[in-house]
Amino acid sequence: MGEERSHGRGELMVPYERPYRYVLARTWRGRPQLRRLTALTVVLLAGGGAGVAAGQPLLGLVLGLGAMFAAAVAAAWLVAVAQGGRAMTRSWRHPHELASVRAHRPQAGTEDCDVAHVEYAVSVQDDGHLVTWCFRPLEVSEGPRVHEVEIPGRPRYAATPVEETPFAARDTVRAAEQLVEAQARAADLEAAAAREAHAAIDAARADAELAAEARSTAAALQRSTGQRSRRG
Numbered sequence: 357m358g359e360e361r362s363h364g365r366g367e368l369m370v371p372y373e374r375p376y377r378y379v380l381a382r383t384w385r386g387r388p389q390l391r392r393l394t395a396l397t398v399v400l401l402a403g404g405g406a407g408v409a410a411g412q413p414l415l416g417l418v419l420g421l422g423a424m425f426a427a428a429v430a431a432a433w434l435v436a437v438a439q440g441g442r443a444m445t446r447s448w449r450h451p452h453e454l455a456s457v458r459a460h461r462p463q464a465g466t467e468d469c470d471v472a473h474v475e476y477a478v479s480v481q482d483d484g485h486l487v488t489w490c491f492r493p494l495e496v497s498e499g500p501r502v503h504e505v506e507i508p509g510r511p512r513y514a515a516t517p518v519e520e521t522p523f524a525a526r527d528t529v530r531a532a533e534q535l536v537e538a539q540a541r542a543a544d545l546e547a548a549a550a551r552e553a554h555a556a557i558d559a560a561r562a563d564a565e566l567a568a569e570a571r572s573t574a575a576a577l578q579r580s581t582g583q584r585s586r587r588g
Contacts (some may be wrong), residue, residue, distance in 0.1 A: 368472040371496035372448075372510040378496060379440035383433070390432060397425040444496075450508040454479065454515050458491050458507065463543040472511070473553035476542035478535065480523070486538045488519035488545075 371378035384391060400422030407415025454477075458464070461477035475491040491513040492504070500506040500514035507513040521538060524530040578584070 365470055365472045368493060368495065368511055375444045376437055376441040379444060380433075380437050382497070383436045383440060387436065390429070390436070393425065393429050393432070397422055397429050400425055448508050448510050448512075452507050454489060454491075454505060455507050455509055455513075457489065458513065458515075461542065462539050463546060467546070467550070471550060471553045471557060474546070474549040475513075476518075476545045476549075478538045478542050480535065484522055484525045486521045486523050486535060487517050488521075488538060488542050490516045490518045490545075492516070 400418055404415050404417075404419025404422050408419055457479045458475060458477045461475070467473070467475060472493045474493075477489050477491065479487050479489060481487055491507065492515075494500070494506075494512045494514055496511070504514040504516050507515050519538075519541075521534065523534045
């Protein structure tokens with residue numbers, strides 16, 4: 357995927373497969389006030405419960421206050437997660453012509469099952485051109501760039517036109533041949549993108565393994581130099 361960080365397809369699909377879990381985590385990170393209210397509720401419930409257990413009836417008021425907070429906070433969490441989850445899943449179902457173009461490309465179904473990579477498909481335009489589109493898979497929190505078209509789905513894609521070729525408008529047979537030729541070029545581009553994505557992931561794994569080995573070796577050597585190991 358060029359300069360993009362390559363992803364395993366499973367890694368990319370996790371938030372799409374568990375949308376409400378993703379929305380819950382996103383809400384936790386993005387709603388500090390709700391986090392503080394949750395923490396306050398836990399403190400009130402724990403303190404009040406401990407006081408009642410220790411025979412301090414006045415702390416029962418704290419426990420009751422904590423229960424009231426708990427109901428309100430739980431309702432706030434449910435509303436936030438339900439709204440976010442519904443909005444997320446509803447956006448996947450918006451029809452888009454380019455989604456159909458991508459789904460009907462000849463090589464559809466043969467894409468790599470392990471690596472999320474750029475895909476290519478060809479559309480036929482009314483103005484007499486064949487347009488080759490590049491479909492870049494998006495992480496669930498990622499948006500399209502300027503001049504990219506967002507394609508709903510699981511996962512979402514960002515589409516960009518990369519090639520435009522006029523077809524023989526007065527010769528249906530030749531135009532059909534041109535479409536097949538353009539689709540073959542698109543399939544070749546997609547195969548190359550899959551190989552590139554695989555190579556990028558393999559290189560990242562090799563770098564991570566080398567870094568781990570370097571830390572381990574450094575820790576062993578540092579014992580003989582009197583250094584304190586930085587391994588965490």
